[in-house]
Amino acid sequence: MNIIVTIKQVPDPDIPPIHFKVDEAAGKVVPPPGVAPVMNGYDANALEAALKLKEAHGGRVTAITLGGQEARDTLKRAVAMGADAAVLIDDPNLREGDSFTTATALARAIEKVGEYDLILCGRQASDTDAGQVPLGLGEILGLPTISPVIAIESTNGGVKAHRMIEDGQQVIEAQLPAVMAVSSEIGEPRYPPLRGIMMAGRTQIPVWTAADLGLDDGSAAPKVQLRRLYIESREQACELVDGDTPEEIAAALAQKLREAKLI
Amino acid sequence: MAVAVRDDVQHEQQEAIRAAVRDVCKDYPDAYWRELDQRQEYPEAFVRALTEAGWLAALIPEQYGGAGLGITEASIILEEINRSGANSAACHAQMYIMGALLKHGNEEQKQRYLPKIAAGELRLQAFGVTEPNAGSETTRIQTTAVRQADRYVINGQKVWTSRFKQSDLMLLLARTTPYDDLTDKTRGLSVFLVDLREAGAAIESRPIDAMVNHSTNELFINDLVVPAENLIGEEGMGFRYIIDGWNAERILIAAESVGDGRWFVDRAVKYANERVVFGRPIGANQGVQFPIAQAYAHVEAADLVRYKAAARFDSGQKCGAEANMAKLLASEAAWEAANACMTVHGGYGLATEYDVERKFREARLYIVAPINNNLVLGYLGQHVLGMPKSY
Ligand SMILES: Cc1cc2nc3c(=O)[nH]c(=O)nc-3n(C[C@H](O)[C@H](O)[C@H](O)COP(=O)(O)OP(=O)(O)OC[C@H]3O[C@@H](n4cnc5c(N)ncnc54)[C@H](O)[C@@H]3O)c2cc1C
Numbered sequence: 325m326n327i328i329v330t331i332k333q334v335p336d337p338d339i340p341p342i343h344f345k346v347d348e349a350a351g352k353v354v355p356p357p358g359v360a361p362v363m364n365g366y367d368a369n370a371l372e373a374a375l376k377l378k379e380a381h382g383g384r385v386t387a388i389t390l391g392g393q394e395a396r397d398t399l400k401r402a403v404a405m406g407a408d409a410a411v412l413i414d415d416p417n418l419r420e421g422d423s424f425t426t427a428t429a430l431a432r433a434i435e436k437v438g439e440y441d442l443i444l445c446g447r448q449a450s451d452t453d454a455g456q457v458p459l460g461l462g463e464i465l466g467l468p469t470i471s472p473v474i475a476i477e478s479t480n481g482g483v484k485a486h487r488m489i490e491d492g493q494q495v496i497e498a499q500l501p502a503v504m505a506v507s508s509e510i511g512e513p514r515y516p517p518l519r520g521i522m523m524a525g526r527t528q529i530p531v532w533t534a535a536d537l538g539l540d541d542g543s544a545a546p547k548v549q550l551r552r553l554y555i556e557s558r559e560q561a562c563e564l565v566d567g568d569t570p571e572e573i574a575a576a577l578a579q580k581l582r583e584a585k586l587i
Numbered sequence: 588m589a590v591a592v593r594d595d596v597q598h599e600q601q602e603a604i605r606a607a608v609r610d611v612c613k614d615y616p617d618a619y620w621r622e623l624d625q626r627q628e629y630p631e632a633f634v635r636a637l638t639e640a641g642w643l644a645a646l647i648p649e650q651y652g653g654a655g656l657g658i659t660e661a662s663i664i665l666e667e668i669n670r671s672g673a674n675s676a677a678c679h680a681q682m683y684i685m686g687a688l689l690k691h692g693n694e695e696q697k698q699r700y701l702p703k704i705a706a707g708e709l710r711l712q713a714f715g716v717t718e719p720n721a722g723s724e725t726t727r728i729q730t731t732a733v734r735q736a737d738r739y740v741i742n743g744q745k746v747w748t749s750r751f752k753q754s755d756l757m758l759l760l761a762r763t764t765p766y767d768d769l770t771d772k773t774r775g776l777s778v779f780l781v782d783l784r785e786a787g788a789a790i791e792s793r794p795i796d797a798m799v800n801h802s803t804n805e806l807f808i809n810d811l812v813v814p815a816e817n818l819i820g821e822e823g824m825g826f827r828y829i830i831d832g833w834n835a836e837r838i839l840i841a842a843e844s845v846g847d848g849r850w851f852v853d854r855a856v857k858y859a860n861e862r863v864v865f866g867r868p869i870g871a872n873q874g875v876q877f878p879i880a881q882a883y884a885h886v887e888a889a890d891l892v893r894y895k896a897a898a899r900f901d902s903g904q905k906c907g908a909e910a911n912m913a914k915l916l917a918s919e920a921a922w923e924a925a926n927a928c929m930t931v932h933g934g935y936g937l938a939t940e941y942d943v944e945r946k947f948r949e950a951r952l953y954i955v956a957p958i959n960n961n962l963v964l965g966y967l968g969q970h971v972l973g974m975p976k977s978y
Contacts, residue, residue, distance in 0.1 A: 360606070400603065516607050518641035518654045525600040 325383040325478060325500075327374040327442045329407065330430050330461070331367040333391050333398040334451040336360065344555070351553045353451065363398045366446025368405075368513035370506040373476055374444050375406045375514070381478050384408045386437055390418060390429050396529055403524040404516030410527065411437065415534040422546035423452075427460030429544055432537035434465065440501055442483065447472040447505040458505035468498045471505035604660055605667050611636050612671035617942045620673055624800045624945050629753050630677045637668075638707035643681045646689070651697060652705035657901035658835050662842035662893065669846030672942060674949050676801055676843075680750060681712040683839050684758050686832040687778055691820035696780065700756065713757035713783070715745040715806060716829065723962050723978070725760070726772050726826060730808060732761035732779065734822075739763075739779065739813045745806040747956070751792050753802060757781045759813075760829060763822050776825040780817045798948050833958070834896070834906050837914035840953055841893040844917035847950040848886035851924035854943060855879045855931045862933075869931065878927040885920035892916055908971045915963045918953040925950045 335344075336359050345354040355361065363371075374385045387402035389395045390413040399410035413429050421429070434443060443465075448455035455471070462469025475486035479497065485504055487494040516524075534540045565580065567573035581587045615633045623630055637643055645661045647653020654660075661682050665675040681704070688696065688711070703709040721727040730743025741761050751757065757780075764775030783790070789811035792804040820828055856879060859870030869875045896909035925947045929936040936943045954960055965978040 397603075397606075401607075404603070404607065515611050515636065515640045517639070518604070518607070518645060518656075521603050521607050522600065522654055522656075525596065525603065 325377055325381045325441045326439050327377060327383060327385050327444060328434050328437060328440045329367065329371045329374045329385060329387050329402070330443065330445045330457065331371065331387050331389050331398060331402055332364045332446070332449045332451075333361045333389060333395040334364045334449055336362045337365070337450040346553050346555055348552070348554055351550050353553075360397070361394065363401055364446050364449045364451075366448060366450075366506060366508060368446075369508050369510050370444040370446050370504075371402055371405060371407065372513040373506050373510045374442075376511070377442070377476065377478060378406070383441070384439075386411065386440075388430060388433050388437070389413065390426050390433075392419065399529050400524040400527070401516055403527045403529075404520035405514055406520060410529050412529050412531045413533075413537065414531050415539075417534050417542075418539070418544060420546070421544060422548040423454055423456035423460055424547045425544045427457045427464055429534070429537060429539060430457065431461055431464040432539060433532055434461075436532065436537065442476075442500060443467070443503045445503065445505045447507045455505070458503055462503040465501075465503070467501055467503050469503040469505070470496055470498060472507035473504045474507050474509035476504065476506075476510070601660060601663055604663055607640075608642065608664050608667040609671060611640060611642070612668060612673050615671075615673055617672050621939060621942060621945060625939070627796075627800050629750075629802045630674070631753075633673065634678045634753070635707075637678060638710075641705070641707075643678055644705040644707075646682055646685050647701050647705045648689070651701035653701070657897070658838050659894070659897040659901055662839050662897055665839055666842040666846040669843045670849050671846075672850055672946065674800075675846075676799070676949065676952070677750070677753075678712060679839055679843065680714055681710065683832055683836040684711055684714050686835050687758055687819055687828050688780065690831060691778070691824075691828045692780075695816070696819070700780070704756075709755045710750075710753060711756040711758070711780075713748055713751045713754035715748045715751075715757055715759040715781075717747045718744060719746050723959060725829065726776070727766070728760060728762055728776065730759075730761045732763050732777060732813070734763070734815065737815045739815060739818070741779070741781075741808055741811040741813060743808050745808070747795065747803050748792070748806050749801055749803040751783070751802075751804045751806065752794075755782070755784055757783055758819075760825050763825075773826045774823050776829075777822045778819040778825040778828050779813050780819055781811070781813055782817070786811055799952055801952075834900060834910040836957055837910040837963075838893060838896050838900060838906075840957065841889065841896070841910075841913035841917035844914075844921035844950065844953050845886060845890045845893060847946060847953075848882065848889070848917070848921040848924040850946060851921065851928035851943075851950070852879060852883045852886060854941075855882075855924070855928040858928075858935075859931050862931075875931055879924075879931065882920060882924035882927045885916070885923055889913065889916035889920045908967065911963045911966050914953075914958070915960050915967075918950075918960065921950045922954055 339356050339359050343356045347354050378385050385407045387399055387407040387410040389399050403410050413433050418425055418429050445458040458471055459469055470485045470487055472488050473485045474488050477484040482497055482499050485496050487496055565573055565577045567576050642664055644653040645656045649655040665679055668675040704711050718728050732739040732741045759779045759781050760776055763777040769775045789809055791807040795803050859875055860868050862869045893913040896906050896913045899906035899909055928943055929947055932943050935941050968974045969976050
């Protein structure tokens with residue numbers, strides 16, 4: 325089974341909130357100094373799922389990223405974990421895009437890779453949490469798309485996905501090729517082993533530009549207009565509810581909750 | 588130009604190694620080490636994770652399933668472990684013991700053991716050299732190995748044999764010629780690869796309760812039978828083989844100390860910036876700031892010597908002077924940083940939950956072991972500076 329995994333490089337979500345800064349004028353997140361960006365967590369889960377399928381059924385795993393040159397590190401990590409190949413899409417005209425731009429560029433790149441049975445994405449990226457790309461990808465490529473997926477089984481000629489729903493799981497059978505957006509329940513990603521790191525060091529990562537993907541005509545131009553990017557301020561206050569007896573305290577608490585329109 | 592390109596690739600690989608080791612360490616935070624320390628338990632899960640990802644097989648050649656890397660990369664692995672707040676002592680020995688098997692083992696021995704060690708099926712991380720009556724003076728060991736047909740029978744006592752209970756294989760130094768029969772006192776010792784899974788009751792171990800959580804033991808060896816095929820290299824040449832491994836060991840220990848030193852400096856700086864006394868961060872006082880800056884400078888200087896030693900080692904040049912200096916400077920710089928960090932933390936440095944006192948104890952070890960710094964100075968005095976032998 326040949327699998328393509330789409331991977332995004334994101335700012336490390338484990339940095340303390342005070343280090344998270346945005347440049348409001350430019351409408352951009354300011355990368356925290358001295359903290360290396362990381363592979364999006366759900367994408368790492370998707371890669372892990374792909375590697376497990378490959379171990380069980382054979383095939384090739386290809387990782388694709390849209391990002392700047394620094395995203396190479398994330399692709400190298402994917403190769404170190406066990407991906408057979410990696411492709412970087414990098415073009416100034418694609419950098420400032422939205423989910424549509426990303427989905428379009430990835431779809432073109434996936435077509436260019438050619439042979440694939442399954443496309444695995446993370447269910448959403450920890451920087452924007454939009455979760456739009458997998459669905460857009462399915463739409464553009466005209467493929468069945470399932471999200472969020474917590475287990476994947478290969479069946480005869482097809483695939484069975486366990487989809488998380490509010491009160492349980494839905495089991496969906498799909499024909500291949502298909503797109504799946506993977507959630508963390510699918511399993512912890514492995515550590516890149518030392519041999520993988522050495523392999524990654526020797527792997528050449530091709531860079532595809534918008535022209536290489538036939539997107540230099542502006543057809544991947546963003547659909548979303550960013551009006552304002554800012555960090556919302558949250559106010560917190562703490563009030564101790566007083567009273568002589570438990571009943572009085574409870575009554576006073578109920579009164580305050582009602583005033584706050586919480587009950 | 589070609590050299591610059593190669594250096595770049597190598598540098599990138601080293602950075603990738605650093606990042607990947609950090610990744611593993613991230614899942615074993617301070618609390619993990621603190622609790623193990625309190626219970627005096629071996630970090631089994633951590634060592635398993637490192638082994639499974641191949642980190643401890645860094646020095647094993649690729650043809651035997653390892654990564655075939657140099658001492659530079661191996662030292663980076665251990666440095667990062669210690670820098671993260673963890674303790675390499677639990678597993679470093681596999682790396683430096685390996686040298687004897689790699690360099691002096693025969694092909695059959697390498698085929699038999701190395702692939703399984705690389706795959707994590709076997710652990711070779713016990714090293715039985717030190718004895719109650721022979722610490723720094725290794726040539727005085729009394730444990731004997733007597734050849735009987737196709738086997739050796741070993742009797743004696745070892746002390747400070749670390750990770751004995753967490754090893755499948757132990758490298759053991761024993762006497763094959765009585766001391767008094769030797770003209771050259773560096774001869775007459777031999778190295779054996781002991782399969783501990785077959786040793787049974789012939790080795791009795793007693794744990795040593797120590798200042799550090801180090802899984803270290805006293806061993807009582809009674810009629811231990813070792814097949815002659817497990818003799819490494821030539822009989823009587825064991826001390827040379829052990830000495831051959833010393834440079835690698837010194838460089839690896841230096842890197843661990845550099846890792847410790849950086850951990851102490853980081854923690855000291857953080858606390859100095861955060862703790863407010865007399866209305867300002869304590870780091871605003873030169874009395875607080877300077878010892879940290881001084882220790883930092885010493886750690887960085889030691890690190891340069893460590894890289895110089897490692898580069899010489901990896902390119903096959905003589906590196907005894909550099910390796911010894913690296914171990915000396917790094918262990919002392921780490922200890923200086925440990926003291927600065929302890930002092931900055933005031934009373935809290937002594938509270939286990941800050942982890943400073945744990946690292947403080949761990950960093951102190953490298954001033955005395957695997958070799959004490961007096962003997963390192965003795966080496967420099969004699970072999971580098973040409974003064975009389977002082978030990
Ligand atoms: C936690 C721990 C783990 C260890 N793990 C292992 C292990 O796995 N395997 C193993 O074989 N050993 C191990 N050791 C032993 C270690 O290698 C020895 O402790 C070390 O070599 C010093 O030997 P000694 O303790 O007998 O000190 P001694 O040789 O008795 O020396 C005592 C002191 O005298 C000084 N001294 C001695 N001679 C001279 C001289 N000529 N000039 C100046 N000063 C001198 C030394 O500096 C030292 O401070 C371990 C030790 C510790 C503490």
